[in-house]
Amino acid sequence: MKKTLFDKIWDAHVVESIPNGPDILYIDKHLIHEVTSPQAFQELKDRNIPVFRPDKTVATADHNTPTENQHLPVKDLLSRKQLKELTQNCEENKITLYGLGHPYNGIVHVMAPELGITQPGMTMVCGDSHTSTHGAFGTIAFGIGTSQVAQVFASQSVLVEKPKKLRVNVNGKLKKGVTPKDIILYIISELGTNSGTGYFCEYAGNVFEEMSMEGRMTVCNMSIEMGARGGLIAPDQTTYDYVEGREFAPKGEAFEKLKTYWESLKTDEGAEFDQEYTFEAEAIEPMVTYGTNPGMGIKISQAIPVNESKSSGKALAYMGFTAGESLIDKPINYIFIGSCTNSRIEDFRIAANYIKGKKKAENVNALIVPGSRQVAAQIEAEGLHTIFEEAGFQLRQPGCSACLAMNDDKIPAGEYCVSTSNRNFEGRQGQGSRTILASPLTAAATAIAGKIVDFTKHLN
């Protein structure tokens, strides 16, 4: 039978299928962080169950960490307690932790790929919906709740119904200034925030084939924003080149042997999908969102569409926008370049390339937060920090930061933030904050202009 990439990986990990019920899916790698793991550790403790395969779990601290003075004790007492509990739980259960200050520390979906923990053909889970990021490697990776984190601790498996299969193709030649973030925001704006619910999405077509691993991670990361549990892209030479030589990637003969297997991880010609969509690359432009879910996006040159629904009206009222107006020339006081969507080295190179020799507008508060310690080190090594500092941007230490504003990095009520993160929900970046999702390039251009501009006119 002809199989999709998704089928091949899924079927290779089914321990048992329960009749009229879910599959027991074996998990190769489990990633954990401080926010969604404590109650799962407690659950095991209460039941007197040990962690079954502690060597298959890796921990980091990212959601609830400060982005300044990470060498000092964390000021917020609740955050400090949560971080301490993660450390204790990892010690007690012999789980590797890359905590605050460790050279491998970072946002879970940035540090695992860059350490070679993420590899093609694996099943991966994490108590975080953006686990879909790892699908960029041809991996089945999805977010789980805390009860499921406990299940993985107890059995290295989860009980989950096999999702349906969706394929999104993008073919053609991208316009100047269009980046992976614009592509995924465009797809979600076209399909809607629940179009992927119940599905796993494969991204195919020359646009994804020609994309860097960083770009593929940005795309797969936001699969959940259209409701899909995960997204994935077939591994190819770009994938192998990225994985090879990384800290925890297989070496030498072991790598070659695995690579032969990875090469088989492609959707067979004629394999069936439950749903399929195709887009033309030429139709995509830099995107911005205008509402309170990631599906409410427009091309930067377009006007906000008219939609009579109650929910749409509520969203526009929250954002302080009116249907029919353009976002061009809207004054913006905050920009944020960071989050598991856009905090890899390529994102900062793109931003720095635009910013070089320019200064941020007076009114703008520009925050740059690398995804990991390694990305931060790379920023220094390439001299990008000087560009950011000279332009008046604040370069912080790694973490999830203003994407979900669990720490002090909050956008004040009523203020707009052009943000490279993944969610523009009400209050996501701080109570009353108004988020406009965009690419690192759009965020950089906004910071320089102090307002939203159609920068594509000036690109050559």
Next chain:
Amino acid sequence: MEKFITLTHTAVPLEIENIDTDQIIPARFLKATDKAGFGENLFRDWRFDKEGNLKEDFPLNQKKYHGQILVAGDNFGCGSSREHAAWAIKAYGFKVVVSSYFADIFKGNSLNNGLLPVQVSPEFLTELFKAIEENPSTEIKVDLENQVIKLIDKNLEERFDIDAYKKMCMLKGFDDIDFLVSKLDQIKAFEEQQTV
């Protein structure tokens, strides 16, 4: 886990689409390391203003609406995987959430906590909102055994789907951890034959 068999109760309407888990429980309340106390912060920023004053017009704050069933707009529970959302709804006192669509992770989290997500047709959802609006004391019966939700006064009912395994878990109060631990021998055997 608490068993769920049937429930007949009044409902609170939340006629908003795409309610995300950041609204259900904002991220700043995720610093706790246990499951207690999330109920008081359910829909925090919709229930209270920045100064902590009750927003009178929000349905959960309107005295006429009360009950153990939450009826919400399409695509409920999208966004973050935080199980704290299900804990908060449960702790507030709801036992059932009805919508025309649920986000995957939220649905799983609810079922793992004895909170029953009931997916109905958009038409039936409209009927529910209408009935509650007309009479906030109208009773709704949710019968898991027969997979039927019924508007008692109007004698309107609809069948709903649920995974057979999950239904059994809800009816008996079993959870997945017990089940998986009982399968450890098979899981070990799987590991031994795993070649890559």
